[in-house]
Amino acid sequence: MRLPWGESTAARYAHGIIVVSEELRSYFLRTYGRETVYIPNAPASYPKSDANFSYGNSLGLEQGRYLLFLGRLVPEKRPDLLIEAFQALKPSGWKLVFAGGVSDTRLYVSKLLNAIASDPNVVFAGELWGTQLAEIVRGAGLFVLPSDVEGLPLAMLEAMREGVPVVASNIPPHQQLVGETRGVLFQAGNLNSCIQRLDWAIAHPQKMRVMADKAQEYVKLNYNWDRIAAENIKLYEALSSSSKNSIVSKRKEFAIKRN
Template sequence: ITQKKILRFMERLSAKMNKNVITVSNAQSDYYNRSYRKNVVTIPTAINPPALVEDKLQFLNKYGLLPKKYFLVVARIVPVKNIDVLINAFIKSNHADYKLVIAGNNEANPEYVNSLKLLARQSNDIIFTGAVYGEEKTSLIENSYTFCIPSTSEGLSVALLEAMGLSVPIIASDIEGNREVLQTDKAVWVRAEDEQDLCSAIEYSITHEREIFASTEFNRNLILENYTWEKVTEKYINYLTDLFSHRNDRVSRCE
C-alpha cells in the first residue's frame, strides 16, 4: 500500500466519520465539499508573531552561510514539495554566489531524502540542514534572501506564514493553497513542477532585489492582522460557541 493510498483512505474516513470538520484553507474546504459533499468550516493556520533572533550569525556560521545570500526551503521532504525540481532549477540558474538551503527531513522515507542529496552533489552551493526548530529555524528564515515554496499541493504552510511574518520575499508555486494568503503582486510566482520557471524566478530575484523586497512589509502586516494565534483563536472560540449553542437549542426543543 502506497503512502498516497493511505492518506486518501484517512481523508475519506475523516469525511465520513466526523460530523464537524475544520480545514485550514478555503481550497481544502472546497475540495471536501466537491469530493464528499461535506460542508466544512475554514479556520486558517496560525503562528506566533515571529521574534527576531538576536545573534544572527550563531546558526548561519553552523552551515557556512552569510545573511541574505541564500535561497531557503523549509518543508517536510516529500515528492509533492518538488524539492528535486528546485534543486535542478538552482543548479541550472545563474545563481552567482548565492546558496540553496534545504531545511527538513523525512524519517519515514530516508531513501528519498538520500536521492535528493545525491542529486544536489552536482553543486557545492546546496546545503541540507535536516529538520530545524525554534531559534535555529527562525534565524534561517529571517536571514534568507528568498523563501521558496514550489509545492504541487499545500494546505496553508506554517513556514510560508513565518517567512512572510519575517519580511522575507517569496517564490511560490501558483496553487490555491499559496494564493489563499499571497496576493497576486506580492510574490514571484512559478508554475508547479516547472523547472524553467523556477530557474527564471531565482535569476529574477537576484537581479531585482528592490522589486522583490517591495512586498515584504505588506506581507508581514497581513500575517500580523490575520494569521497570529491571537486572531485565529478567536475564530475557534466563535465556532465552538456557535456549535454548542445550536446543540443546546436542539436539546431544548426535544424537551
C-alpha cells in the same frame, strides 16, 4: 487507507469541520457536498536569534544571499525541482539551503544528496529548532516553496511573518497567501518557469522587499492567534447551542410520544 477513511467519516458525521484554506473548503464541498468553516492556522513566533549570524556563518552562508527551503524532504514538496532549477541558474554568490527532516523518504533523500554531492553551493542543514531555525529563516534572501500539494504551509506563513521575500509554486493555497503583490509565483512542476521566476526575484531585490513588506502586514492582519482563537470559540459555541437545542427537541418529541 486510513486517511481517506478518516476524511470521509468526518465529512459524514462531524457536527462541524474546520479547514485551513479556501481550497480545502472547495474540496470538501466538491467531493462530499459538505459545507465547512474556513479558519486558518497562525504562524509561530520565533525566538530572538544571533545578530552576528554565527550559526549561518558556520554553514558558510552570507545573510541575504541564499535561497531557503524549509519543510519535510518529501516528493510532493519538490525539493528535487528546486535543486535542478538552482543548478541550472547558478546565481553568482548565492547558495541553496535545505532545512527539514525525513519522513519515510530516505531513498528519495539519498537521491537528492547524490544530485548535490559535488555542489558546494547547496547546503543540507537538517532539522533546525529554536534560535538556529530563527537565524536561518531571518537571514534568507528568498524563501522558496515549490510544492505540488499543500494545505496551509505554515513554514511559508512564518517566513512571511518575518518579512522574508517568497517565491512559490502557483498551487491554490500559495495563491491565497501570496496573491499577485505579496511574492512571486511560478507554474507548479515547471522547471523553466521556476528558473525564470527565481532569476527575476534575485535580480529585483527592491521589488521583492516591497512584496515582503506587504506580505508581512497581510499575515499580521489575517493570520493572528487572537482573531483565530475568537473564530474557533464562536464556532464551538454555535455547535454547542445547536446540540443543546437538538437534545431538548428530541426530549420533547419523546415526551409527546409517551403521552
